Amino acid sequence: MVLLSGGLDSATCLALVSRWGWTVHALSFDYGQRHRVELSAARALARKYRVASHRVIAIPSLGALGGSALTDRAIRVPKKALEKARIPVTYVPARNTLFLAFALGVAESNGATEIVIGANALDYSGYPDCRPAFLEAFERVAKLGTKAGAEGGSFAIRAPLLDMSKADIVRLALALGLETGLTTSCYDPGKGGRPCGSCDSCLLRAKGFREAGEVDR
Amino acid sequence: MVLLSGGLDSATCLALVSRWGWTVHALSFDYGQRHRVELSAARALARKYRVASHRVIAIPSLGALGGSALTDRAIRVPKKALEKARIPVTYVPARNTLFLAFALGVAESNGATEIVIGANALDYSGYPDCRPAFLEAFERVAKLGTKAGAEGGSFAIRAPLLDMSKADIVRLALALGLETGLTTSCYDPGKGGRPCGSCDSCLLRAKGFREAGEVDR
Structure with a gap:
């Protein structure tokens, strides 16, 4: 379950x-993110990799929680400068906890026992729910809070990119033959999904490609 | 956050x-449960206790997970006999994990630091996500997976009824002056929300009142 x-x-x-x-099953979330174009990217990727199933879960209420620049249009997405020391305003309260909780429910329903998340503790050090200790804690919740777990099964939360730099991820993606042009990273895309080029996520991506010595096409 | x-x-x-x-903030979930009449009860209770806020979060996708008699009308709600040894078919995959994840997001958004859940490990021993170890594990997730937790705060998951029998709960409810008639327990209510009287939840409730020597009105 990816x-x-x-x-x-x-x-x-x-x-x-x-x-x-x-x-492989894929799971995406429609939570009112301003970068909804990523859902089209997710659909294209799911088709490309011929996943067994791709479910898009609507979480209309996540945006209503407020407090994040990703879902609240009253909060500006920061531009032009990577801010790493503090927790970014693009942090969405308990987002990965929620995403993993949904993934767990779907996984339990369809018999999947491995949940794969692209969390990264290096470049997203500001997001508490991208850290190893969090993921381990959730694995325990998954084991203890499910019928499958109670009956002796377990759920592994895998974060294969956890300790990689963005450059490492770019290198891995290209080595795997991923068409990176199918993916989208921008937090604040313009018309037709064009990346803004200046939000944290765009800057990180550009830095990754630059450091890997590759071109983002 | 109750x-x-x-x-x-x-x-x-x-x-x-x-x-x-x-x-006190209250949080309810509309997840396509067949006993949706409980949402009306929740609203009446929230008004009665004059909570600071009452939010009903729609989780349209929870029912789609399937696998539970509470959300899937193709699965019959068991009647007439309490089955305690196995995990009931009314178990909804990862339900409390999801509910707590939402509660955590809302709590973090509005500054609440205590999440109160009516989980009970005695009468609901069949539900893995009603057990103390699960709630402790989730508390750790809440601490590690939030901005508030990362900044030194914490979230307590409180389950004051965890070790109580249904009779204990009835006694406590009446001692607190709760109008129990405002509440609804049936998993499979009939027209106008009338309890069926024979599902697990109705049977447990009746047993609780009987053992407490009280009348359910």
């Missing part, structure tokens, strides 16, 4: 897992 | 917490 946002990281996870010979 | 289903247990939690002098 959490597939449509961004570079989750697409790389999908490309990676699809090499492992498992039955 | 998780308020509209049932006896969560209503008792609300009655209890409203005595503590805190600012």
Whole structure:
């Protein structure tokens, strides 16, 4: 069960897992993100990798929680400068907890036992829910809070990109033959989904390609 | 932040917490449950206890997970006999994980640091996500997976009814002056929300009142 946002990281996870010979399910979320174009990217990637199923879960209420520049249009997406020291305003309260909770429900329903998430603790050090200790804690919740877990099964939360730099991820994606042009990273895309080029996510992506010595096409 | 289903247990939690002098927020979920009448009960209780806010979060996708008699009308709600040894078919995959994840997001958004859930490990021993170890594991997720937690705060998951029998809960509810008639417990209500009287939840409730020597009105 791959959490597939449509961004570079989750697409790389999908490309990676699809090499492992498992039955792959993909799961995306429509939570009113201003970068909804990523859902089109997710659909294209799911088709490309011929996943067994691709479910887009609507979470209309996530945006209503407020407090994040990603869902609240009253909050500006910061531009032009990567801010790494503090928790970014693009943080969405409890987002990964929610996404993993949904993934767990879907996984339990269709018998999947591995949940793959493109979380990254290096470049997203400002997001608490991208850190290893969080993912381990959630794995325990998954084991204890499900019928499958109670009956002796377990759920692994896998974050294969956890310790990679964006340049490492770019290198891995290209090595796996991922068409990175199918992915989208921008937090604040313009018309037709054009990346703004100056939000944190665009800047990180550009830095990754630059450091990997590759061109983002 | 009280998780308020509209049932006896969560209503008792609300009655209890409203005595503590805190600012109380209530949170309910509309997940396509066949016993949607409980949402009307939740609204009535929220009004009665004059909560600071009552939010009903729509989770249209939870029912689509399938696998539970509570959301899938193709699965019959068992009647007439309490089955305690196995995990009931009314189990909804990862439901409490999801509910707590939403509660965490809302709590973080509005500054609440205590999440109160009417989970009960005694009568609901078949539900893995009603057990103490699960709730402790989720508390760790809440601490590690949020901005507030990362900045030194924490979230307590409180389950004041965890070790109580249904009779204990009835006694507590009545001692707190809860109008139990405002609550609804039936998993499979008939027209106008009339309890069926024979599902697990109705049987448990009746047993609780009987053992407490009280009348359910």
